[in-house]
Amino acid sequence: MERIAAWLHEKNPGLDGPIDTDEDLIEARLIDSMDFLEFIDLLEELSGTSIDLQEVTIDDFRTLGRVRERFLSTAG
Numbered sequence: 292m293e294r295i296a297a298w299l300h301e302k303n304p305g306l307d308g309p310i311d312t313d314e315d316l317i318e319a320r321l322i323d324s325m326d327f328l329e330f331i332d333l334l335e336e337l338s339g340t341s342i343d344l345q346e347v348t349i350d351d352f353r354t355l356g357r358v359r360e361r362f363l364s365t366a367g
Contacts, residue, residue, distance in 0.1 A: 292355060295355065299316070334358065338363055
């Protein structure tokens, strides 16, 4: 999760402090449409698996907690 938090801070230089695991990343505009594919690439790299966009919903990316549960729970 540290890499994801670092990526979010890099994309949002004005962001201070930690990101709550239940903060809505989309509603808070921490991830926008321009960064979304790059975010998916990062998740694929961290999880070691490909993400089929037809098998996920926007809610799978909404919070750090959900991202961890959906994509990283089996990552070593």
